[in-house]
Amino acid sequence: MRRGTVHALVGENGAGKSTLMKILYGVQRQDEGTIKVDGQEITLHSPSDAIKAGVGMVFQHFMLADNLTVLENVALGAEKLHGIGGAAKREIRRISAEYGLNIDPDDLVADLGVGDRQRVEILKVLYRGAKILILDEPTAVLVPQEVDELFDNLRELKDEGLTVIFISHKLDEVLKVADAITVIRRGTTVASVDPKSVNARQLAELMVGSELPTPQTTESTVTDQVVLRLRDITLAGTEGRDLLHDIDLDIHAGEIVGIAGVEGNGQAELVEVIMGIREPSAGIVELEGTDISDWDVREIREAGVGYIPEDRHRHGLLLEAPLWENRILGHQTERPNERRGLIDARAAKADTARIVREYDVRTPSIYVTAGSLSGGNQQKLIVGREMSHQLKVLVAAHPTRGVDVGAQASIWDLIRQARREGLAVLLISADLEELIGLSDTIRVILRGRLTGEFDPDTVTSQDLGSAMTGADSPHDVDTPRDAQ
Structure with missing residues (x-):
């Protein structure tokens, strides 16, 4: 050099x-x-x-x-x-x-x-x-x-x-x-x-050894069925400032709703409210018409909400634990991990081996620690874990951050396939190409508020960047794909 x-x-x-x-x-x-x-x-x-x-x-x-x-x-x-x-x-x-x-x-x-x-x-x-x-x-x-x-x-x-x-x-x-x-x-x-x-x-x-993948989604699979609904969600913060304010959001079966925003504008808090980590100060969260606003994380998980966390090291994995134990995380009460109220280690190990094969997690063994894997392989393990259950909603926060083009393409394909099968997806990403390519509609979050709605077919990265930084006044732009 x-x-x-x-x-x-x-x-x-x-x-x-x-x-x-x-x-x-x-x-x-x-x-x-x-x-x-x-x-x-x-x-x-x-x-x-x-x-x-x-x-x-x-x-x-x-x-x-x-x-x-x-x-x-x-x-x-x-x-x-x-x-x-x-x-x-x-x-x-x-x-x-x-x-x-x-x-x-x-x-x-x-x-x-x-x-x-x-x-x-x-x-x-x-x-x-x-x-x-x-x-x-x-x-x-x-x-x-x-x-x-x-x-x-x-x-x-x-x-x-x-x-x-x-x-x-x-x-x-x-x-x-x-x-x-x-x-x-x-x-x-x-x-x-x-x-x-x-x-x-x-x-x-x-x-x-392959061409550069693109996230582009062309066909629409959005249905009329609202799977996840947020109404008037507010989350109070310190010093009188709301972390989230009057959030209204619907996600339909077969739809990917993308959330664009500069980090620190409420994305993490939005995820925490949906996943039951925080209870909103006002408003309700509904899953298929049932109010889950005061449910705990375990209840929400068991009801069919999958979660790919923003920080895989802090919230997605136990780095010192073997892969098969990490496969169980967040799904301890569900098959194949549970049998008669106890952890079924044999079944969990067998299913971990399946995930490693099907999701191309490159590892010498299911017994090595999660911390020994590269970032992309850690991410594929998490995606495979979440996709291995009967989900209604997938909350995916930066699902391809820090992964290579091969792993990125695999994760995009998995999300698109799940969407085709009727999954409702909330996609939060700092990769604007990813948001534009995968989403059926894009919302911008700024200072805890949803400030704009954009059509992925016509919006540009520069448009989103301006809206994310507040350079443009809040407004609705174009028409989302599912309304065409």
């Missing part, structure tokens, strides 16, 4: 990207081979060694304390560099200005949007002297306008002579921003290509 360039690293989940980055950041030691920075061979025993060598990493999941200021977050753990007062503040302002980050050290992180939080993470590693930046899925949670701003920031970094390692599954973005691309498959480099010489489909073929 040359100084002053963006070098993209692409490959399927499980191809070895994360392992390679852990080695470069000192989290894991390689068995063979050497690492050189500016021609000098280095040995990395820990992230602190990597930082000393000028290597910094910005992780996909931000590591910021919301109750602290930008200054406090950046200086935390690096107090020896510039202290925690005026000198640190001046250095943050200098770096922010030099690299076009536009970050104020006095801002409270809790008040920042997703794009600004990411810039704080970049600022953190630059503050520690990084000359090589590793960005892991940096656009996963950004709206199109924020992606453009990030790419502007990367150009500033390049102009100042920094090197960026850019890891992403969004091949169109890779081709747009990268100066060079390395493709790895099953732990081996299979190609190094010039982005000017390939297109997204060719890159996908190098990665997975």
Whole structure:
């Protein structure tokens, strides 16, 4: 990798990207081979060694304390560099200005949007002297306008002579921003290509041996039967501000309703109300005409509501438990996991083996821990678990986040097939192409309110991005597919 360039690293989940980055950041030691920075061979025993060598990493999941200021977050753990007062503040302002980050050290992180939080993470590693930046899925949670701003920031970094390692599954973005691309498959480099010489489909073929999938859904399967209905849902928050306000939403059998929004605008709370994790302050949730507003999670699950959580590590898996035990999670009282009031381990293990086969979960055994799988294979296990029960509704929060094009295509196919079979799906995603391609209608959530309804056949990513950030006034746009 040359100084002053963006070098993209692409490959399927499980191809070895994360392992390679852990080695470069000192989290894991390689068995063979050497690492050189500016021609000098280095040995990395820990992230602190990597930082000393000028290597910094910005992780996909931000590591910021919301109750602290930008200054406090950046200086935390690096107090020896510039202290925690005026000198640190001046250095943050200098770096922010030099690299076009536009970050104020006095801002409270809790008040920042997703794009600004990411810039704080970049600022953190630059503050520690990084000359090589590793960005892991940096656009996963950004709206199109924020992606453009990030790419502007990367150009500033390049102009100042920094090197960026850019890891992403969004091949169109890779081709747009990268100066060079390395493709790895099953732990081996299979190609190094010039982005000017390939297109997204060719890159996908190098990665997975197949064409780049698209989420496009053409035929309508929407029926007149309302399966899930929310009426006047309000969820009170602190300081007199509602987290959700007067939410009205119907999802029909055979329909996918997409929810678009910048993270932190009520998506998580909406899911929690539907799943019984929180009880609404006002309004009702109905499942096939039955009020389930005060039901607990177990009752809602047993009634036929499946759940793909936003954060698979926190809410979807027990990382230290084997796969067959993870297959049981959320369905402990249902067959084949239960028999006469007890866990049926033999049946659960047999069904886990079936899920591994049918959903292409790549693992040496059902007895390995969930934490040992790549992100995409973890996600396929969760999807397979949920799809293995008689569902009426599927709540899918970011179902393909952080998975490769192969796993993404598999999950899209599963959701489309379930829709054809009459499942009602609530799809929450930061991937606007995914929302537009899969949904029958799209609603935008902004500051806890549903502010617009869009037709996926005519809306653009830019339209949604504007509505998500409040750039457009709330209005209904076009007609959803099921009304045509």
